[in-house]
């Protein structure tokens with residue numbers, strides 16, 4: 001039996017195998033994925049098996065309130081909204097009104113719009129608004145917006161969560177760029193800064209995993225407030 005390594009085609013094939021076997025992406029999720037072409041960042045949504053992981057983490061954590069930085073077409077938002085259930089709430093922050101319009105239609109199609117608050121504007125500003133309003137703490141935060149702002153988003157997440165809350169950060173590997181010398185790329189700097197902050201914070205326990213698949217070579221940080 002032959003094995004293929006370091007092949008993007010093989011990664012896609014394995015993703016297809018497990019997604020077909022284990023993950024049901026229904027018509028609403030499929031439509032949300034396809035609609036990503038009409039957003040400012042086509043193909044940036046998580047893969048189906050990653051969306052399923054986010055939903056599982058939400059359920060495993062017993063999360064009822066989820067905060068998401070970066071909505072785009074609302075693909076991961078649908079996974080979270082389904083995972084928190086009808087009594088739960090997802091607050092999702094999106095910079096672009098045009099993306100928010102796409103997301104609203106997808107959330108309505110998925111019949112979860114009633115349990116989602118979509119706030120349009122700079123995510124750091126919107127998060128500060130939630131802090132100022134004394135918003136009820138969140139149980140899980142997904143940071144998946146502009147990467148240079150990752151440290152700001154983590155800071156807001158720590159102010160908006162309860163002890164025991166889960167924080168997930170997407171796209172922390174980016175083809176290995178995270179360890180490339182002298183990139184000068186503010187997205188890479190944002191990932192390194194947030195990683196260093198988490199590592200130095202005794203109130204956060206965390207790990208990071210690399211992933212390969214339909215989204216290429218990337219990875220995510222999973223952290224938990226002690």
Ligand code: DHB
Pocket residue numbers: 043044045046144145170171
């Ligand atoms: C990019 C951002 C994402 O959140 C993602 O999942 C993939 C790509 C990007 O900035 O290109």
Ligand code: MG
Pocket residue numbers: 044045046144170171
């Ligand atoms: Mg992402």
